[in-house]
Each structure stands twice: as C-alpha cells, then as structure tokens.
Amino acid sequence: MKPDLIQTVRTHTPLIHCITNYVTVNDVANILLACGASPIMADDAQEVEEITALCDGLVLNIGTLNSRTIDSMLLAGKRANALGHTVVLDPVGVGASRLRTETAKKLLQQVQFSVIRGNISEISTLCGIDSHTQGVDAAPADAVTEETLEKAIAFAKQFSAQTGAVIAITGAIDIVADSETAYIIRNGHAIMSKVTGTGCMLTAVVAAYCQANPEVLTQAAAAAVAAMGLCGELAYERMQRTPLAGTSSFRTFLIDAISRIDDETLREGIKIEVR
Amino acid sequence: MKPDLIQTVRTHTPLIHCITNYVTVNDVANILLACGASPIMADDAQEVEEITALCDGLVLNIGTLNSRTIDSMLLAGKRANALGHTVVLDPVGVGASRLRTETAKKLLQQVQFSVIRGNISEISTLCGIDSHTQGVDAAPADAVTEETLEKAIAFAKQFSAQTGAVIAITGAIDIVADSETAYIIRNGHAIMSKVTGTGCMLTAVVAAYCQANPEVLTQAAAAAVAAMGLCGELAYERMQRTPLAGTSSFRTFLIDAISRIDDETLREGIKIEVR
Amino acid sequence: MKPDLIQTVRTHTPLIHCITNYVTVNDVANILLACGASPIMADDAQEVEEITALCDGLVLNIGTLNSRTIDSMLLAGKRANALGHTVVLDPVGVGASRLRTETAKKLLQQVQFSVIRGNISEISTLCGIDSHTQGVDAAPADAVTEETLEKAIAFAKQFSAQTGAVIAITGAIDIVADSETAYIIRNGHAIMSKVTGTGCMLTAVVAAYCQANPEVLTQAAAAAVAAMGLCGELAYERMQRTPLAGTSSFRTFLIDAISRIDDETLREGIKIEVR
Numbered sequence: 001m002k003p004d005l006i007q008t009v010r011t012h013t014p015l016i017h018c019i020t021n022y023v024t025v026n027d028v029a030n031i032l033l034a035c036g037a038s039p040i041m042a043d044d045a046q047e048v049e050e051i052t053a054l055c056d057g058l059v060l061n062i063g064t065l066n067s068r069t070i071d072s073m074l075l076a077g078k079r080a081n082a083l084g085h086t087v088v089l090d091p092v093g094v095g096a097s098r099l100r101t102e103t104a105k106k107l108l109q110q111v112q113f114s115v116i117r118g119n120i121s122e123i124s125t126l127c128g129i130d131s132h133t134q135g136v137d138a139a140p141a142d143a144v145t146e147e148t149l150e151k152a153i154a155f156a157k158q159f160s161a162q163t164g165a166v167i168a169i170t171g172a173i174d175i176v177a178d179s180e181t182a183y184i185i186r187n188g189h190a191i192m193s194k195v196t197g198t199g200c201m202l203t204a205v206v207a208a209y210c211q212a213n214p215e216v217l218t219q220a221a222a223a224a225v226a227a228m229g230l231c232g233e234l235a236y237e238r239m240q241r242t243p244l245a246g247t248s249s250f251r252t253f254l255i256d257a258i259s260r261i262d263d264e265t266l267r268e269g270i271k272i273e274v275r
Numbered sequence: 276m277k278p279d280l281i282q283t284v285r286t287h288t289p290l291i292h293c294i295t296n297y298v299t300v301n302d303v304a305n306i307l308l309a310c311g312a313s314p315i316m317a318d319d320a321q322e323v324e325e326i327t328a329l330c331d332g333l334v335l336n337i338g339t340l341n342s343r344t345i346d347s348m349l350l351a352g353k354r355a356n357a358l359g360h361t362v363v364l365d366p367v368g369v370g371a372s373r374l375r376t377e378t379a380k381k382l383l384q385q386v387q388f389s390v391i392r393g394n395i396s397e398i399s400t401l402c403g404i405d406s407h408t409q410g411v412d413a414a415p416a417d418a419v420t421e422e423t424l425e426k427a428i429a430f431a432k433q434f435s436a437q438t439g440a441v442i443a444i445t446g447a448i449d450i451v452a453d454s455e456t457a458y459i460i461r462n463g464h465a466i467m468s469k470v471t472g473t474g475c476m477l478t479a480v481v482a483a484y485c486q487a488n489p490e491v492l493t494q495a496a497a498a499a500v501a502a503m504g505l506c507g508e509l510a511y512e513r514m515q516r517t518p519l520a521g522t523s524s525f526r527t528f529l530i531d532a533i534s535r536i537d538d539e540t541l542r543e544g545i546k547i548e549v550r
Numbered sequence: 551m552k553p554d555l556i557q558t559v560r561t562h563t564p565l566i567h568c569i570t571n572y573v574t575v576n577d578v579a580n581i582l583l584a585c586g587a588s589p590i591m592a593d594d595a596q597e598v599e600e601i602t603a604l605c606d607g608l609v610l611n612i613g614t615l616n617s618r619t620i621d622s623m624l625l626a627g628k629r630a631n632a633l634g635h636t637v638v639l640d641p642v643g644v645g646a647s648r649l650r651t652e653t654a655k656k657l658l659q660q661v662q663f664s665v666i667r668g669n670i671s672e673i674s675t676l677c678g679i680d681s682h683t684q685g686v687d688a689a690p691a692d693a694v695t696e697e698t699l700e701k702a703i704a705f706a707k708q709f710s711a712q713t714g715a716v717i718a719i720t721g722a723i724d725i726v727a728d729s730e731t732a733y734i735i736r737n738g739h740a741i742m743s744k745v746t747g748t749g750c751m752l753t754a755v756v757a758a759y760c761q762a763n764p765e766v767l768t769q770a771a772a773a774a775v776a777a778m779g780l781c782g783e784l785a786y787e788r789m790q791r792t793p794l795a796g797t798s799s800f801r802t803f804l805i806d807a808i809s810r811i812d813d814e815t816l817r818e819g820i821k822i823e824v825r
Contacts, residue, residue: 022297022572023304025315029573029746034797039746040643040686042571044616047647049535054646065318066343068616093315096329097322136315194315194534238794244513246531247309256796259744298573299592329669341594341618368590371604372597411590469809471579471589519788521806522584 001270002216005209005223006263010036014211017055017080018204019043019073021063021092024197027255028059031201034259037208043069048076057085057211059204060107061137062100063092070103077111086114086211089165090203093136094118095125109129109165115210115221117168119202120144120152133191137193144173144251153182153275166221168206170199174229176222183222186271187229189236195251202228205258225268231257276545277491280484280498281538284310284363289486292330292355293479294318296338296367299472302530303334303342309534310502312483318344323351332486334479335382337375338367338411345378352386361486362406363390364440365478368411370400383438389489390485390496392443392478395419395427402529404436419448428457428550441496443481445474449504451497458497461546462504464511470526477503479534498541506532551820552766555759555773556813560586564761567605567630568754569593569623570641571613574747576745577608577805581751584809585777587758593619598626607635607761609754610657612650613642620653620658627661636761638665639715640753643686645675658713658774665771667718667753670694670702677709687743694723703732703825716771718756720749724779733772736821737779739786745801752778755808771817780819781807 002008015038020028032039042051045068052058058080060073080087089111094104104126107113116126119138144152153175156167158182161179173187192198206224213220213268235253239245245253277283295303300316302326307314317326320343327333333355335348355362364386369379379401382388391401394413419427420437421438431442436454444450449460467473480497488495510528520528552558564587570578574698575591582589592601595618602608608630610623639661644654654676657663666673667711669688703725706717711729719725724735732809742748756774763770785803789795 021316023300023314025573026301026576026746030798030801033744033746038687039573040646041571041614042643042647043614044649046617047615047649050647051650064316064318065322067321093317097325099319099322099325133285137313177305186298194308196308234794244509244528244531244535246534248305248527248530248534251305252527252798252802253794255798256794259796259798260794296591298575301576339591339593340597342596368592371590372592372600374594374597374600412588469583471576471583519784519803519806519810521809523580523802523805523809527578527802 001223002213002219005213006221006227006261006266009208009212012212013038014056014208015040015054016057016059016204016207016211017042017052017076018059019048019069019076020059020061020200023063024200025152027197028200028204031255031258032204032208034255035205035208043072045072045075047179048072049079052076052080053083055085055273057207058087059090059207061090061092061200061203062094062103063200065099073107074110077107081112086207086214087111088115088117088203088207089113090200091116091118091122094122101125113163113165114217115166115168115206116163117170117206119171120169123159123167123169124223138171143169143233144175149173153177157182166218168221168225170202170225176218176224176225178218181218184273184274184275185222185226185229187226187233189232191236191250192232194247222272226270227261227266230266231261276498277488277494279538280488280495280525281502281536282543283444284483284487287487288313288452289331290315290329291332291334291479291486292327292351293318293334294323294344294351295334295336298338299418299475302472302476303479305528306533307479307483309530310480310483318347320350323347324354327351328354328358330360332482333362333457334365334482336365336367336475336478337369337378338475340374347384348382352382356387358484361389361482361489362386363392363478363482364388365475366393366397369397376400383483388438388440389492390441390443390481391438392445393480394446395444398434398442398444418448419444419450428452432457441493443496443500445477445500451493451499452499453493456493457550459548459550460501460504462501462508464507466511466525467507469522486535497547501516501545501547502536502541505541506536551584551773552763552769556777556811556816559758559762562762563588564606564758565590565604566607566609566754566757566761567592567602568609568611569619569626570609570611570750574750575612577747577751578754581805581808582754582758584805585755585758593622595622595625598622599629602626602630603633605635607757608637609640609757611640611642611750611753612644612653615625615649617655623657624660624730627657631662636664636757636764637661638667638753638757639663640674640750640822642675642758644672651675663715664767665716665718665756666713667756673709673717673719676774677687680691688721694719694721698725702710703727707732713766716768718771720752720775724775726768726775728768731768732825734823734825735772735776735779735788737776737783739782741786741797741800742782745817754786772822776816776820776822777811777816780816781811
C-alpha cells in the first residue's frame with residue numbers, strides 16, 4: 001500500500017462534484033470534508049458541465065433519481081471524462097425499478113467510470129446477472145461469504161475488464177478489483193448497516209482517495225474501503241464505551257474517525273489480502 | 276399492550292417506502308433503521324409504483340411538496356392500497372397554503388390511509404374544521420390541554436370513523452384513536468419541538484410499528500407515539516447529564532434512544548390511558 | 551451592542567421561510583430552532599407566496615439551484631418585500647456557473663435584500679469585480695487579511711450603499727457593514743470550514759437576529775456573525791476536551807452552542823471593532 005495515500009488527500013484537497021441523492025447528501029458532503037477533500041453539490045443541467053469543470057472528480061449516485069437529474073448526470077459524466085477526472089458510480093438500488101436499471105445502463109454506456117462501488121446485488125444487476133434486489137440493501141441470498149468469495153472475485157475482475165472501471169463490491173467481506181488484481185478487505189462492523197448512507201459516504205471517499213492518488217487507482221479505492229471499515233470498527237468501539245450511545249452516535253463517531261484517520265492508523269488496522 | 280410489539284419490528288425489519296420532505300429525510304431514514312425497519316426513499320413518478328411494490332409500508336409526508344412529487348404520492352398510495360400495505364399520512368403544514376390543503380384532500384380522497392399523524396392544527400384542517408395554522412407548528416390556540424381533551428378525543432374518534440384511518444394527534448398530550456378506542460399518552464418533553472423533524476420521524480416509526488403489528492393497529496400506533504415520547508424524555512435526561520449539550524446533542528440522543536428501546540423499557544416508562 | 555439582542559430572538563420566535571439548498575437544509579432548520587427562531591422550508595412556486603406571507607423573514611440560498619426554484623425565489627422575494635419582511639441572500643458559489651451568476655443578478659435586480667452574506671469571492675462576484683471563484687469556498691487569493699482589510703471594508707460599505715443591504719463578508723476576519731459603519735469581527739475557528747453548511751447556517755441565524763431586532767439591523771447581523779464565530783470557538787474547545795471527537799462532533803457542538811448562547815456570553819467573548 002502506498003505509504004502516504006491518506007496524507008495525499010489532505011494535502012491535495014481534491015474538489016469533488018457530487019450529483020447524489022437528497023437522503024444522505026449532507027453526510028456525503030461532511031465525510032468529503034472529513035477525509036480532506038472538498039465537496040460541491042450541483043445537479044441542474046444548466047450548470048453541471050461548468051461546475052464539474054471546476055472540480056477534480058465526480059460522483060454519480062442514483063439514490064433518489066429523477067428525470068431532471070438523469071440528464072445532468074450524463075452531461076456531467078461526459079464532461080468529466082473529457083477532462084480526465086476521476087468518475088465514480090454508485091448504482092444505489094439498481095434493479096429495484098426499471099428507471100434505475102435503465103439509467104444505470106445508460107450511464108455505463110455513455111460515461112467511462114474510474115470506479116463503480118455497490119453491494120453485490122447492485123453490481124450483479126449492473127452486470128446483467130440475475131440477482132435478488134430488495135430495496136437498497138443487498139439481498140441475503142447474494143451476500144459474499146467465504147464460500148462464494150472465489151466466485152465473487154472472478155466476477156469482479158471480469159466485470160472490471162468489461163467496464164474498464166475498478167469494481168468495489170462492499171458488504172461483510174469487501175472486494176476491490178481491477179481486471180488483474182483483487183484486494184479482499186475484512187474490516188468493518190455490522191452496525192454500519194444500521195445507519196443510512198454508509199455506502200454513499202464510502203463512494204465519495206473512494207472518489208477523493210482515487211482522485212488524489214490516480215497512479216495507484218485500485219489501491220486507493222481499496223484503501224478507502226478499508227479506511228471506512230476500520231473507522232466503522234473504531235466508531236463501534238467508541239460507541240461501546242459511551243453510556244447510552246446508539247446508532248446516531250455511531251454515525252457521528254464514524255465521520256469523526258474518518259476526520260482523524262492517518263496512514264499509520266490504516267496500516268495498523270487494515271485487514272487486507274491480495275488475490 | 277401487546278408484549279413484544281417493538282421486538283416484532285426488529286425481527287420483521289419492515290421495508291418502508293417514504294415520499295417525504297428533503298428537510299428531515301435523513302433523520303427519517305436513520306430512525307427507521309434505529310427502530311428496526313429499513314427505509315427506501317424514491318419519489319419519481321416513473322418508479323414509485325415499482326418501489327412501493329417491493330416494500331411493506333408507505334409514508335406520504337407533504338413537508339416540501341412540489342408538483343412533481345404530488346403525482347408520485349398518488350401513484351404510490353394507490354399501489355400500496357392495492358397491495359394491502361400500511362400507508363401513513365403526515366399532512367405537514369396543511370392549511371398553510373392552498374397547494375398543501377388541496378393535495379392533502381386529494382390524497383384523502385384517492386388513498387385509504389391506515390394512520391394519519393399530525394398536530395391538532397393539521398388534523399383539524401384536514402377535517403375541514405377552522406384552525407389557526409401557523410407554518411408547520413401547531414398554533415397555540417389549537418393546543419390539546421386537559422380542558423379541551425374530551426372534545427379532542429371525540430373529534431379524533433369521529434375523524435377516524437370518517438376516514439377509516441387511525442388518527443394520531445400529537446402535542447403536549449397525544450391522542451391515538453380509532454372510531455371506538457382512544458389512547459391518551461402523556462410521554463414526551465417540550466424540547467422535542469426545538470429539533471426539526473420529530474414529527475416526521477414519529478410518522479415513520481408509526482409506519483414501522485404498524486406494519487410489523489397489523490393485528491393491533493391502533494395499539495401499535497399508540498406504542499410508537501409513546502416510544503417516541505419516552506425516548507424524548509430519556510434523551511432529555513441524558514442531555515441534562517452531558518456538560519454543554521444542547522439541542523443538536525438532544526437530536527442524536529433521541530435517535531440513540533429509539534435504537535436502544537425495547538418492550539420492557541416502554542412498559543416501564545409509558546404513561547398511557549384508554550378512553 | 552444592544553444588550554438583549556439574543557434574548558429578543560428567543561422571545562419573539564421569528565418564523566423564517568427558507569428556500570435553500572438540499573445539502574444543508576436540515577442544519578439550517580435546526581440552527582434556526584436552536585437560536586430561538588422557527589423554520590419553514592417551502593420552494594414550490596405554487597405556494598411560496600402564501601408561505602412567506604405567514605412568516606416574518608425570508609432566506610434565499612442558491613446552493614443547489616434549479617430552474618424550478620429560481621422562480622420560487624423571485625416570487626417569494628417580491629412578496630416578502632411587499633410585506634416588509636427581513637430578506638437575506640446567501641449567494642452560494644456565485645461565479646461558479648452562469649446559472650448561479652445570472653440568478654444572483656436577477657435576484658439583486660428584482661428583490662431588495664436586508665442583508666447579503668457570503669465569502670469574499672462570492673460578494674466580489676456579486677459586485678461584478680473579477681474574483682477567483684473555486685467551487686463554494688473562497689479562493690485563497692481573495693482572502694481578507696490584515697493587509698487587505700481596509701480595502702475590503704471600503705468595498706463592503708460601497709456595495710452596501712449600492713444595494714441598500716447590509717453586507718456581511720465572512721472568512722478568517724469578518725466584515726459586517728452598511729454604507730456608513732463597518733463591524734470587524736475576529737471570532738471563529740478554522741475548523742468551521744471542515745463542516746458543510748456553516749455559511750448557510752450563519753445566513754439563517756442572521757435572518758433570525760435581524761428580524762427580531764430590525765431597529766439595529768447592522769448590529770444584529772454583526773451579532774449573528776460574532777455569535778456563530780464564538781460558538782465555533784466554544785465548540786472547538788469542547789471538541790479538544792472530548793476524546794476521539796472529530797469534525798462531526800464539532801458540528802453537533804456548534805449547534806449545541808448556538809442553542810445555549812445568551813447575551814452575556816456573547817458580550818464576554820465577542821472580538822469586535824467598529825470602523
């Protein structure tokens with residue numbers, strides 16, 4: 001792992017343009033600031049190309065899609081591609097409706113993504129494989145387990161070859177893969193699914209880490225996934241030590257941890273293997 | 276009170292579709308997770324019917340209404356009715372504008388609600404009774420007090436008979452009534468009105484509790500109202516013991532408390548009577 | 551400084567209508583409640599005139615502008631003017647796109663603002679002066695320093711004379727000026743820029759303080775700016791004393807501090823001079 005990957009984000013302060021859902025947008029903005037980046041949210045078709053041109057990276061998140069913002073996503077994505085920016089897709093709930101599925105496909109066809117991050121149900125749907133999408137969470141039947149891990153790794157590598165994007169499949173076990181190398185990450189805590197937006201936030205952190213460390217793109221995405229998982233562990237420990245704390249305190253502690261994490265902490269806490 | 280009402284929510288994890296305002300949407304999602312349910316927010320007319328079909332319950336909240344989402348609410352409401360889902364209405368600020376009043380009426384005409392939750396000004400306006408709507412808070416002149424309680428109970432029962440929905444009128448004293456039975460709840464703390472979204476959050480919790488306990492619908496709505504009030508009391512106590520804490524800490528403590536509450540805590544802290 | 555300026559907000563509970571961005575809207579609502587005011591968010595052209603007529607003040611924030619809400623801002627602004635309400639503009643990111651710049655100009659032409667609050671890049675752009683807008687943060691080259699302070703004060707006074715609005719330029723050093731008097735405020739902490747929405751929240755607090763104290767408009771705006779800065783300092787101190795706290799805890803502590811601050815605390819902590 002590049003030794004100063006996190007520090008580089010804090011030094012470069014990449015400006016990340018997000019077209020994202022209104023449920024978790026505030027958390028996404030705050031976690032970008034916490035990890036050392038700077039957010040700008042803008043979704044009107046009349047301005048997204050100009051806004052994205054001022055930025056270094058772009059996040060497209062289809063969480064609360066509407067007809068107005070779909071065009072904006074396509075415009076911003078193409079412009080960001082033309083400028084060589086890091087572009088990250090979060091296909092929230094793809095498969096849950098035709099609108100999401102068709103929009104995700106349109107995005108895949110017209111925009112070249114640097115990284116695509118989702119749960120296994122979402123990534124499988126994207127790839128056209130039959131999956132069991134249930135709202136915005138991964139279906140239990142799809143979960144990546146030790147038993148299905150090898151198959152999931154092969155799938156991630158193949159989908160990366162097909163799309164040219166680093167594929168990040170997150171869940172109890174995370175896989176971050178390009179066509180040749182897969183990082184398997186075992187950080188994180190189950191309570192992260194009891195707070196809305198941990199996926200959306202992670203996607204934004206991936207964009208920031210990748211934009212600041214483009215020469216090691218897959219590694220940067222893996223570091224973001226591991227950092228988020230490790231911060232989830234640290235936040236859970238802090239929650240356990242705080243009397244009466246519950247899931248809302250956990251959310252605060254998670255963003256706090258992202259704002260404090262450095263390369264050394266990540267190096268000590270990361271549970272990663274390469275396959 | 277059904278003894279395992281809260282546990283049932285945690286066991287069943289009802290998936291609740293929310294078409295809600297963008298002010299408090301994040302809190303609504305987080306409190307649904309905190310109480311054991313799972314949220315999905317989607318408001319585009321092109322997908323709301325499909326999304327609601329994947330879910331178990333639906334919340335319609337008119338807090339930041341716009342022409343685009345009104346159609347979505349009608350479409351989702353009718354589909355949820357056809358599927359027999361729990362459908363809950365939060366008529367935020369009805370009476371404050373013709374748009375809200377007409378939309379609320381349209382919703383009442385075209386959608387059968389399981390529960391309608393609002394403050395006394397909102398519920399009175401819904402019923403066509405002259406009220407003193409002042410923005411999104413109840414007008415002081417409308418407040419339910421010990422003096423006006425009997426009248427308010429009779430009104431709630433009658434409005435329930437008229438709409439076929441359980442009516443939850445919340446304020447300093449809460450009333451949850453069907454056409455025959457009214458629960459009077461005296462939990463809660465005044466500081467809850469110093470945080471935005473306690474009403475919206477409560478509506479979502481009502482949907483989750485009712486969806487998981489449909490055989491005792493009125494009781495489940497009453498339990499949700501009481502649980503929220505009790506958690507407000509617990510959060511206030513915790514705030515008092517936390518040096519320098521203010522309203523934002525209170526908000527965190529409130530959601531924390533909802534994430535921790537169980538049936539035994541509710542049984543011990545509930546202040547409820549039946550009339 | 552008027553001795554009961556903050557208390558007056560808590561006594562009068564001004565109702566503030568906000569047409570604001572969806573990134574920080576929840577924080578804006580919560581800080582209005584925290585400072586003693588009451589928020590209502592509504593942005594549909596069909597209702598904004600009625601809603602604003604129920605209120606005492608109006609905030610227009612162009613943070614996530616879209617074609618739908620631009621008309622709403624113009625309608626609400628004109629109506630609020632006709633009713634003599636306090637109207638505050640936050641020109642978030644003006645200069646970052648033609649849409650923002652043209653909308654801000656349209657607003658300046660058609661609406662009379664009581665106060666305009668932004669960073670130096672935004673206010674300079676508004677005034678037509680060449681600036682270096684970089685997303686939503688002030689460009690380093692524009693920063694108000696001790697060296698450029700005199701020039702910035704003169705600019706603020708002149709822009710106030712031109713617009714008839716109190717001008718609040720916030721950054722490391724804050725300037726609040728009408729055409730004759732400028733308040734220079736040195737409260738605040740750099741960490742405030744590591745949380746999204748401190749600017750948006752401040753704008754809302756300015757609206758509340760000014761609406762409750764219209765007879766000392768410039769002073770009220772200066773008090774709001776100083777109170778926010780002082781609360782930033784207090785929140786930072788609390789964060790330093792809280793093990794493992796980071797930027798998300800800071801955000802909670804900031805709103806907590808606003809909910810607790812009184813006139814005496816402000817009087818003791820304010821760092822203000824008049825020029």
